[in-house]
Amino acid sequence: MTAVARHLAIARAIAAKDLRAELRGRQAVTSTLFLAALTLLIFGFALGPDRASLAAAGPGLLWLAVILSGVLAVGRLHQLEMEDGAFELLALYPVPRAAIYLGKALGGLAAMLALGALVLPLTVVLYALDVASALPGLVLVIGLGALGFAAVGTLYAGLTVRLRAREVLLPLLLLPVVAPLLLAAVSATASLLAGDPFGELGAWLQLLIGYDLAMLLAGGLTYGLALEE
């Protein structure tokens, strides 16, 4: 088995374990889905009821809901494992650290995609966004945003999981770092919905891809350090 294939096999096994645990009722991510929906609702109360201004704020609210719930999701993916004592075992396995990172990040990606899949139709309904023509582009932007967030979120979640103050520390560390991701994703989303009047979409997509690659590289190289005791 080549090294790459081995990495992928290990990563897939770890991600599959997380998925199975989730389906068996671990509730790491599923509760954050409800939170995302709730966030969208109370955004409406905070910023409404003028439909025009809500529609204008739509892209921003979409990504805020995804990211705020996402912080919790990536945190819980590590935290619950820690509470079960499984995280320490994971760190002890004699497998390449990058493979473990990849597996956890895949789980994070799945969580973020689930959040995106939920939040998108909800914003259409709640904020009257017209997404029909832009749907394929939106799926791409959500995918890229989910990947970047999962990449750095998984790293920071692993870094902070052993700290008692992790519930505060994780958002405090994560939100500044994902600010450019948020900016690019919201700008790309808004641009798609408006039909890309300024031709800016390409630049934002490039930024998203660059961000994703940079964070995946950083995570792959340093996650092992977060695991070590």
Place this chain on the structure above:
Amino acid sequence: MATRVLGIGALVAVAGATAFALVGVPADLNQGEAQRIMYIHVASAWLAYLSFGVTAAASVWWLVRRDPRADAVALAGAEVGVLFTAATIWAGMMWGRPVWGTYWQWEDPRLTTTALLLALYVGYLLIRRLTDEPARRATRAAVVGIVAAIDIPIVHFSVVWWRGLHQGPTFMSPDTILNPPAPGQFVAALLLMLGAFSLAWLWLIVSRYRLARLDWEAEEFARRGRLPGLAAAVPAPRP
């Protein structure tokens, strides 16, 4: 000691540069007296980013060599960096209010990037504070420091592109304010302030580094009842 000379030199230089900026240089034709803030704003910004680079480089040094001196440098850079970053933002706000009419401008890339820089630094210091064991603290902080360093250029580009698409009026735009047509005296005042602040920065970094080394030694002594083997960087106390 050399540091004492440096400290006194820095004090004198800062006093001189400030005097020149406040009374030596004439006021700007367009912005009036408020333009004088530019000197301290730009100087602070320069040193904030320099500190940031120091922390990032020292973080890599720690991860590669596990040298406690590296961690001390990283900490010094971060703490001094927070100071200058806060100064940059404060000066930016004091400059913005008379010139733009508002304390904050979302279209000013330097202001928004520096605000994020502050948030990143504070996170760095916080994760240090919440980790007891020195080596693990250094490693955790180093990861955060490096990710933050990767992030900042991305932030810069994203904010510059963001601004580029929503062009404000060019007369009082952030561009003309940050890069004004520069009569010789203005440039001289800026360079003087930059030089003076750099001396002060150096003194602060060296002092904070020394303090960090002494704290590390004290910590290791308390933990193990003896000094660690890498005490060669700092002279051991006389028995």
Place this chain on the structure above:
Amino acid sequence: MIDLAAIGDLAFVAAAYAVILGGTGLYALSLARRLRGARQTTSTPASDQPRPADPPIHPRA
């Protein structure tokens, strides 16, 4: 009119310089004080107190 505006602006200039230089000065003073304290702690032999006993052999060491 112009005089008033200039005075108003000077207030911002003063606020900018005073807070930054003052804050930096306070930080510098705090560093100097902490350095003096830390140096005393690590270099002063505790001659009026018994030397600490050798630490027990640590199983991990």
